[in-house]
Amino acid sequence: MLLKTITVVLIPALVLQGWRVKKNTLKLSEPLGEREGITGKGKKLSLLILGDSAAAGVGVEHQDDALLGAILKQLKNDFEIEWKLQAKIGDTTSKVLHALDQLEKRHYDVVVTSVGVNDVTQLMSAKTWIEKQHQLYGKIQQNFSPKLVIAAGVPPMHLFPALPHPLAWLFGQYAQKMNQQLARFVGEQNNMQWIEYDLKKYQQLNLQMAQDGFHPSKEVYTLWGQEVTHRIRQAF
Structure with a gap:
C-alpha cells in the first residue's frame, strides 16, 4: 500500500523522467x-529460452555473444543441444504467455526464462505479477514438461545507469518486491530454480552493462550463461 501511495505521488516526475529516458x-x-x-555432441539435451529483450540478447550484436551463445558454448562439448529461442524486445509476461500459444507443444529438458523488466515499467504490483508467473510457469509445465526450469530474477533496476532518480529508485522497489515473490514461488516447485541478477557483483568485477545502460553486455551474458549451465550440469 505504501509503495502504491508513493507511486501516485511521484507520477508527475515519473512521466517527465520516463519521456526523457525514452x-x-x-x-x-x-x-x-x-x-x-542443433549444436554440440554428447548426451542429447533440448533447451528453450523464453522472455524479453535480455533473453533475446539485446546489448550485443550477435547471438554468439548473448545468453543463448554463452550457454551453447559451455555445453556443446558434452551435450548435443537442440535449442530454440523465443524472446522479443518489450515483451511483458502477458506477451510471453501469448507467444507460448504460438509454439508447438513438445518436450524440452530445460526451459530458461527472463521476464519482469517490462512489467516493472508498467508499474505492475508484485501481487498481480506473481499471479501472472503462476500462469506462465503453469503453461510451461503443461506445454513442454521440462525436467528443469531456470527463472532469471528481475534485475535491480535502481542500479541501471540509464535511469535517473526517483524513477530508478521506484523501479528498484517494484523489482525487489517481485523477486521476493518469485523466490517464494520457485522454492515451492520441484523442478524450478532461480538466478538472481546480481548487478553489484558484476560491478565489483568491473563488468559494464551494454551501451544503453539498460541491457547486459557480452561479459554479463557470459557470467549469466555460466550460472545457467552450472544448474543444467547439476540436473543432467
Whole structure:
C-alpha cells in the first residue's frame, strides 16, 4: 500500500523522467543469429529460452555473444543441444504467455526464462505479477514438461545507469518486491530454480552493462550463461 501511495505521488516526475529516458536512451536492436538449431555432441539435451529483450540478447550484436551463445558454448562439448529461442524486445509476461500459444507443444529438458523488466515499467504490483508467473510457469509445465526450469530474477533496476532518480529508485522497489515473490514461488516447485541478477557483483568485477545502460553486455551474458549451465550440469 505504501509503495502504491508513493507511486501516485511521484507520477508527475515519473512521466517527465520516463519521456526523457525514452527520448535519450540509445536504441539497441535484437542481435543477429539463428533462433533455433542443433549444436554440440554428447548426451542429447533440448533447451528453450523464453522472455524479453535480455533473453533475446539485446546489448550485443550477435547471438554468439548473448545468453543463448554463452550457454551453447559451455555445453556443446558434452551435450548435443537442440535449442530454440523465443524472446522479443518489450515483451511483458502477458506477451510471453501469448507467444507460448504460438509454439508447438513438445518436450524440452530445460526451459530458461527472463521476464519482469517490462512489467516493472508498467508499474505492475508484485501481487498481480506473481499471479501472472503462476500462469506462465503453469503453461510451461503443461506445454513442454521440462525436467528443469531456470527463472532469471528481475534485475535491480535502481542500479541501471540509464535511469535517473526517483524513477530508478521506484523501479528498484517494484523489482525487489517481485523477486521476493518469485523466490517464494520457485522454492515451492520441484523442478524450478532461480538466478538472481546480481548487478553489484558484476560491478565489483568491473563488468559494464551494454551501451544503453539498460541491457547486459557480452561479459554479463557470459557470467549469466555460466550460472545457467552450472544448474543444467547439476540436473543432467
